[in-house]
Structure formats: structure tokens, C-alpha cells
Amino acid sequence: MAKAKLTPELLKEIYYYMALSRAVDDRMWILNRQGRAPVVYSSNGHEATQVGAVMALNRGEDWIVPYYRDLAMVIAYGETPREIMLHLLGRAADPNSGGRQMPAHWGLKRRHIMTTGSVVATQDVHAAGLALASKVLKDGRVSLASFGEGSTSQGEFHEALNFASVHKLPVIFLNENNGYAISVPARKQMAIMDVAARAQGYGIPGVIVDGNDPIKVYEVTQEAAERARRGEGPTLIEAKTYRFVPHSSDDDDRAYRSREEVAEWKKRDPVMTFEKRLIDEKVMTEDELKAMQQRIKNEVNDATDFAEKAPLPDPNTLGRYVYAE
Amino acid sequence: MAVMSYLEAIRETLRQELRRDSRIIIYGEDVGVRGGVFRVTEGLQKEFGEDRVMDSPLAEAAIIGTAIGAAVNGLRPIPEIQFADFIFPAINQIVQEAARIRYRSNGDFGVPLVIRAPFGGGVHGALYHSQSVEVFFAHVPGLKVVIPGTPYDAKGLLAAAVEDEDPVLYFEHKAAYRSLKGEVPEERYLIPIGKADLKRSGKDISIITYGLMVNYALKAAEALEKEGISAEILDLRSIRPLDVQMILETAKKTGKVLIVHEDNLTGGIGGEISALIAEHALFDLDAPIRRLAGPDVPAMPYSPPLEHAFMITSDKITEAARDLAKF
């Protein structure tokens, strides 16, 4: 793939996906507080990392193996707001799981989004496996796994990086380091400042990037993807970011982090700062921005209505898809 | 038709499958140059190259987890776990991922995958090189569990497992590798998974079993024949799915059922088979169902007297069957 340029169109597209996912995310919380959606996991705060990273991939062709935090990632990868809402509300037509999994358990073969479970870090090895097939089949695809910093304490994180580095697999490990695993701060999770420091133990590059800057994330991911396609093996990217909301709608983050800390990070809200930058740098006019925001609002409304009207799964389907049909 | 050992039948089937389908890859610990610690994959790396038959790092969760990813992205992996006892680090990947992926994605994804692992005792393997682990997996919907008892079945079942669209665990008894020999056709054939096989027809009692124990049961049947007891032997061949129909047929036919497995008694597949018979054929029984199984200790001990006390033998089967026939 030729190196894509950061054209104004691309910048606008990045912003569009970031703003769209923020709007979808906000709506999910409203639905939850209204008692219409049982649980919400947010990408709120992580949008720059998630969108920046996948825009550097060959979307729909390369594989991504996301985790529950990756709403913005899957939206940028082609899962539509309607599909997201069908999933949130557990509808029959939910393409991720037909209403079987909890919300935020992505998976959409059409777009090469690998199905994911709840057990953290299992996806790291899956990504290595997808990449193993790409190496054997020479299909030119890259795989990207994303995961929180807390999940790097799992053995499978280590097994995946080791396996992928031994076999020089075309895979990118994207760590979204938001400083917390539910309530556990990173310093109780690991005795190092940077997850990226672990790359040395596998002889692969470990790159730290500002996870609130989509351009920077885009660039490092692009480089990692090129390295992967050249057959040089995996890269570990650590994007430093922050989640602005509790771990999930069942969590209350006041118990474990100060409001000042949250406020400090909010000054660097990736959606707001990127929006300002596009206006300041005249990539977008105020009018364009308004039009886009209106479009997003309509999309979110449409998706919500669509999903709410959609039928729930038929109980008779409980026993389906245990084995191939 | 060539006479082959159980091990050769597996190796030749792997070779045939690798030749037939370029999407198949084999990997695991020591499967490359070494040809596996039991030499099941001997010569395969040489013939098919390092991309298709490769050594993996010593990490079972990674072996199975990557096989899942590879299966989704167009390969047909046949990972090997060096000993079934070492499958446990990967149990999360097998039970929570491979088994659930089709269901959780509502049919969008599937994981065609054959996990091979040598199992079973009586080979001085002690606690961690002797275990029967099949029932951990037989409990899980989404998985299939195959345990061939003859070289012929080993081939047909392995080919069928490779064709299957779902994850299949294929367990090979270590003591069967070189001790069992039999005729194996050259050409490819499939034995449907979930189909039991009547290995011997009889009228007085039914012995229901699988794997290596089939052979011990056949030997026991010969001894019983001399005593005038006619034993029928049903080889399950897979314990998930179970061939319910054949189980009930034989139970109804003889009215006396002995279930044999090396796996521990409590929670072994024998309990499930007993329940099926009790539910559907209770009034055809002439005696209570009997189970002959490994004792309820965590695993097989090493020291010869202890190992012997644990193992099922054809003598123990003969004795239990005789007892049952007299009831």
C-alpha cells in the first residue's frame, strides 16, 4: 500500500469518526440512564488513539482484534451506528452477536473485525494467529490487537508478543494506556512507567505516542504497518490516553480517582482539541463543522430509533450456532 | 492394504491431508526437526517446509490462541499439544474462545481447528504424562471430542476432524501408538464424528468404551467367550457428540451394560452414558449399570505398584464383565 497522505479529506474523516463515536457513546449513556440499555462500555477519551490507528490500516482488509473499549475503532472500521445500537440493545439483527454478547463485544467478519470475548488479553494471541495465516498465505494483511494497560499483566500478552516476534508476524499490538484497570492504577499493575518498555524483551520496537493526538497515532501506526508488511515483524505501540467516564455504567470512578485529575485530562479532550485544530488550521470551516455535526446527530437519532424498533431475538434460536449449520 | 501402527496411521493421514489442502499447517512444541516427542510428525517438516510444519515457543495458550486466529484468517491449523496434561494452560482459549466463537458471533465466525494431543497412562508417565483429560472438553458445547481406538479409525476420524468446520479435540492414547496395528487403506476416507462402531456383536452383556480400552475389552471378550459369556463391544469413537442411538440399542439388546474408561470414575463420561440409558432404556435393563473406571485420585502415580493399581487391564474388564453377567 502506498503511504497515504494526510490530506484534508483524511483529516476530516478522522474527525468525523471521532465525533461520531463520541456522539454514539453519549447516546448510549443516556439510554442506559433511562433504563433502556443494561450496560455501557465507553471509548470516551480514547477516540484519537482508536481512530488514528485504524485509519492508517487498509480498513476492511487488514484485521483488527479490538476490545470492549474500542467503540470509536470499530466505527472507524466500518461498523455503522445502526449496527452498534442493535448490539447495545441486544437485538436479533445485531451483527456482532445476534444479541448474545454483552454490549461492546465486537465482531464483524464483513469488515474483518475479529469476534471478541470478555476475558482480557485473549485477543492478543488471536491477532498473532491472524497474522500467522497472513504470513503463510502471503495475503499482505496486517493484524492489529488493542488492549488496556491492565491487560498487559496477563500471560497471554507475553505469549503473543513472544510468538509474534519469533515468527516475525505482521501484527501491531496497540496498548491504550489510560492509567487504570477499573480502579487499579497502573503503578499497582506494573513496576514500570511505560508499557512500551516491554518491547525490548522481544527484540521489537516499542513506541510511545500521545494517544490524544490522532495524527501522531496515525503516523506511528502507519510506520508499524509498513514494517509489518515488509516482513520485519511486530511493533508494540503504547498510546497514552485517559478515559473520561467510569470503567462502565456499573462503575463509580469517584472512589479511586480525583475530580481534579479528570478535569486536568479533559483539557486535552481529543475530540475538542482536534476540532479546534482543524478550524485553526483552516482544514474545515465553521459551517462545514456545523453541517457535519448535524449529520452526526441525525445518524445517532436514526440508529437509536432503528434499533429500538428492531425485534429481539426469537427464544427458539437459543440453541443455534453451537456447531456449523 | 497396508498394516500400520496407530501412530503411523496418524502420521500418514497428516501427510495425506497436508498434501491435499495447502491451508493446513501443523505446529507445536518439537514437531519440526524432532518430529514430535513421539515422532508422530516425523519427516513432515522436511516434506512440507517450515511454514507448514513448525516449532512454536513453549506456550500452550499461544499455540491454541494463534491457531484460532489463523483459522479465522483462512488456514486449517492442526496444533499439537505435546502431552494432554499440558493442555490446561490453553483451556481458556479452547473452552472460552474456540468453543464459543461461533455461538457468540451468531454464526458469523467459525474456528475449524483440530487439536491433537497424546493422553493416557500405563507408560510410567506419572501424574503429568498420563492423564485422561477428555471429559473436561466433552462438557463443553461447541467442541467435539474424538478418541480413536484402532489405526483404521484413527485415519478416518482424523480426516473427518480436518474437514469439520468446528474445533475438534483429537486424543491419541500413548500406549496405543506402537502397540496397536491394523489394516489401513491407502485412499482417503471419512468416519463421521459422533458415530459409534460395534466392534463386536454379542448377546449377554454390552461393554461400552472408547480408545485404547476398546482393545482391552476385545481381549476380555475373548476370555469371556471361553466361559460362555457373549459380550458386545460398542466403541464410542467420539464422546462429544455421543451416539445416543447406538448406546440405547446395545443397552436394550443385552440388558446388561458395563462402561469402561481409564478416566476418573466420578464425572467421567460413563456417568452421562448411564444417565442416558436410565432415562431412555431403564425397563430394558436386567441388571444395574456397572462402571469400571480410573479411581478417583487426581492423576496416575509413577511407582509401578501404584500405576498398576490405577490402570484398567483386560483382566479387570473380564472380571467386572463376568460379575455383571452373573447378576
Place this chain on the structure above:
Amino acid sequence: MAQRELLSGQPVDWQKLKTMYYYMVLSRKLDERMWILNRQGKAAFVISCQGQEGAQVGVALAMDPSVDWITPYYRDLGVVLAFGMTAREVMLGFLAKRDDPSSGGRQMPSHYGLRAKHILTGSSPVTTQVTHAAGLALAMKVRKVPGITASFLGEGSTSQGEFHEALNFASVHKLPLIVVVENNGYAISVPQAHQMSVINVADRASGYGIPGVVVQGSDPLAVYEATVAARERALRGEGPTLIEAKTHRYTPHSSDDDDRSYRPEGELLREKADDPVVMFRNWLTTYQKWDDQQETALLKRVREVVDDATDYAEKAPYPDPSTLLDHVYYSPQV
């Protein structure tokens, strides 16, 4: 090996070094005897320490068995002997006799474990012992008892997730733990290059913010000093250390293995030039602390110990089959 005035900052205690050499020779000779018994059909299985004695004894003698604990792996004959297990105890386990203190003949040989000697029972699935060791160390920290735990494993076993989980856990909690990787270049047939993409396992230490030290396993004094330093750090509450000892495996993986299919020609011969037992003896000799007479006397003594252990274990009874069901759960009787 260079001349030394000091060892870990102390004047060299030559008696201790002779003890070190004794354990290295004892391990080698006991190991060799095991192979003979195996070839005679008297023992089903052998797995060896040969080539790793320097690393094993070097670590063990830098510890204090009265307060420290170890979680060894199957190759660690040298570790357990130097830590206090007797040759008789080892041979009872090797021949699977009733009085085998490790498991009463239940486990395969070389699965050491003996509470009284602070050796934690180990299993065959590799690397589980490293998380156990972190747990032992956690208890030491919480209970504020003196002592540290050392855990041993091969380089291949570092590919397991539990290696990572243990080091991460121990470093977060600054546990008194030493993880010793005996890198012999192979995991059965798999060479290190197929196991990891780094030259030194010790490079992984930086991923946990702990020291990673590489030492030559044929130099038991370097191993000893690295262990002393790691132990002191652990006792100061500064957390774990990863020590990687570069060693060799002079035998096939086990008596069930044939290494001719995967070891390049001449490799073993080259590695034999770095034999820890020979190297250490030569070193002692060079510095006039050892002579042929002493060597002869030592070999005689070792031979007696090995003969005695073999005879004793051969005559010892097997377990009674009626004990098969013992020890599945706690019982006040047995």
C-alpha cells in the same frame, strides 16, 4: 575464570569453595549413576543436570536453607543437593520407592519437593513454579519473616505466560524473589532462536523494572556473587532479580529423547570445553587450592555416597498399592 581475593566483597572462604566443588561433583556422579540404572532397566526415566552444575550449586550455596525457600525444576539435582536434600533421598525418588520424600513414588523422578528442607513440590507443566515462588515470597513479605525465595526454570519455559505474570506480580509488590533461568539453549529440540527473538532472557527484566543479570554458568563463583547481590537486594525490600545463567545440556533432554536429530554436529564437543565441573576444578588447581590427591579423595568419597544411596534405595520397599487413594484430601491420620 580470574583469580580472586574477594568473593561478594568478603575474603575468599576456601572451605566453602571446596564444598561447592563437592556438590558439583556429587551432582554429576549421581546423575551419571542414574543413567546407568536406566540402561540396566532399573529405572524408567532420567532427566539430567549435567552441564548445569555450576549454575545450580552456585545459586544454592549463596542462599540460606534455614530461612530461604526454593522452587526447583526437573533439572535441578545440583540445586536440591546443595540445598540439603541427601543423595539417599534423591535415589529413593529416582527409583520410586515408598520412602521417596518428594512424593512417595508418585511423581516422575526429579520432581523434587520436601517441606522440611524448604523445597516446594513441583509438577511437570513448566513454569507453574515461578508463580508459586512469587507466592512464597509474598507470604515472607506479609509475615515479615526473613528469607527469600528462588525459582528455577529453563529458557524455553520463559515463553509461558506464567513467567511474565510471576515477574510482573513480584516486581509490583517488590517481593523477595530471585528467578534463575538456566539457559542451556534448547527446549527439548527447539533451539533458543525459535523460542524467543532476543539473545538474553535477562533483557526481559527491563519490562518489569528489575535488574536482569547474565552470568556464565560454568563459573559458579560468578553465579554465587550474582545470587548474593540479588538476595541482599531482596532482603532490603527492593524486589526481585532475574538471573540468567548460560549453561549447557550435556545429555539428551531425557532418557526418552534422542538428540542426534536436532543438535548440530560438533556443538556438544565445543560445549564440553566449558564443562563447569572441569573448569572449576582447574581453577582451584591453578590457585593451588586443589591437587590430585584431594581429587582422588573427593572422588572416593562421592563414590561412596552414590553407592550408598543406590544400595539403600534399591533395597527400599515400593509403595503399597493400598495407599493409592491416600492424600487426595487432608486427613489427620496419614
